[in-house]
Amino acid sequence: MLADFTRYLEAERRYSPLTVRNYRHDVEQFLAWLGVGDADFDPCRVTTEDIREWMLFRTEEGHLSAASMNREISSLRALFRWLLRTGAVSRDVTQPVASLRTSRRLPAFVPESRMSGIVSECEQDSEDFIRERNSLIVLLFYACGLRLAELVGIDRGDFSADYTSLRVRGKGDKERIVPILEFVREKILHYIGLIERQNICISPEKALFLTHKGKRISRTAVYRTVQEELDKAGVQGKKSPHVLRHTFATHLLNGGADMREIQELLGHASLQATQVYTHNSIAKLREIYAKAHPREKGGE
Structure with a gap:
């Protein structure tokens, strides 16, 4: 059963390998809790x-957060919807189950003043391959608001002939086109040019981002690179590729x-x-309003 479910997630749902692995692991944990194996599992x-x-x-014994529990429930929902579709069960027992309420956390982002300095530093050209790659x-x-997996998956052939746009393969293998700003195009x-000259x-290998040995860079290496670059720039709080994606969206909305x-x-x-992202935008608006409104400035 699990093998067929996994193939369904990969082939029809087109989930990423990481998502498929997580869904399968969640289902395996549920079966273990039921005290059955894959072969003797009766979903009915x-x-x-x-x-x-x-x-x-x-949640009580495993001390799972509401967000983590909701992800595991999503795995079981996917399983029982598939079982219902294949006729293995006559009803979806997960349908009446409500997701747990989670506290809404605002996405972390880098302030525009700090990000401006980081961009200026990154714009400087050098002949150091690793420096240029990072x-x-x-x-x-x-500049493009990419996800980690999307960036790692970029091939040099994904750019338009004049390098003014990029074809991105997103979640579920959905493609979208994002524009490339001139300063990024030049970089x-x-x-x-460095890849070719050196x-x-x-x-x-067709990958855009390479190791010094000419292999496609790993997700872990990219994550570490972003952490190091943001840490070097003095960014406080969380430092990750997703923070830069949030920064992209927040700055666009504020603009x-x-x-x-x-x-x-x-x-x-x-x-x-x-x-x-509107929450971050409203926070920015409130700050501007407080500074600009006559009443806040001491007027009547």
Whole structure:
């Protein structure tokens, strides 16, 4: 059963390898809690009460947060919807189960004043391949709002002929086109020139971001690079590729960009996912309002 479910997630849902692995792990944990294996699992015997007891067990005994528990419930929902679709069960026992309420955390982002200095530093050209690669990683995250997996998956052939746009493969293998700003375009051309001049990649590897040995860079290496670059720039709080993606969206919204345009650039399936950035925008607006309003400035 698990093998067929995994193939469904990969082939039909087109989930990423990491998501597939997480879903399978969650289902395996649930089966272990039921005391059955894959071969002797009878989904028709599972009840909604079993699902609720599982949630109670995981949150109390496993000390899972509401967000983590909701992710595990999503895995079981995907399983039972698939089982219903294949005719293995006659009803979806997860349907009556409500997700746990989670505290809404605002996305962390880098202030514009600090980000301006980081961009200026990254714009400086050098002949050091690693320096240029790391600078371009930061610039593409910030200027294009990419996810980590999207950036790592970029091939040099994904750019338009004049390097003014980039084809991005997002979640579910959905593609979108994002524009490349001129200062980023110049950095890309300089970086690709370095690859050619220094013979970094003499193999058929097509990846944009390479190790010094000419292999596609890993997600871990990119994550570490962003942490180091932001730490070096004095950024406080969380430092990650997703923080730069949040920074991209927040700065666009503060600059007057339309919400639906930001949704398209981020590759969000729904506008609801993008609307979280309005909270940051409102916080900025409140700050400006407090400084500008006559009453706040001591007027009548």
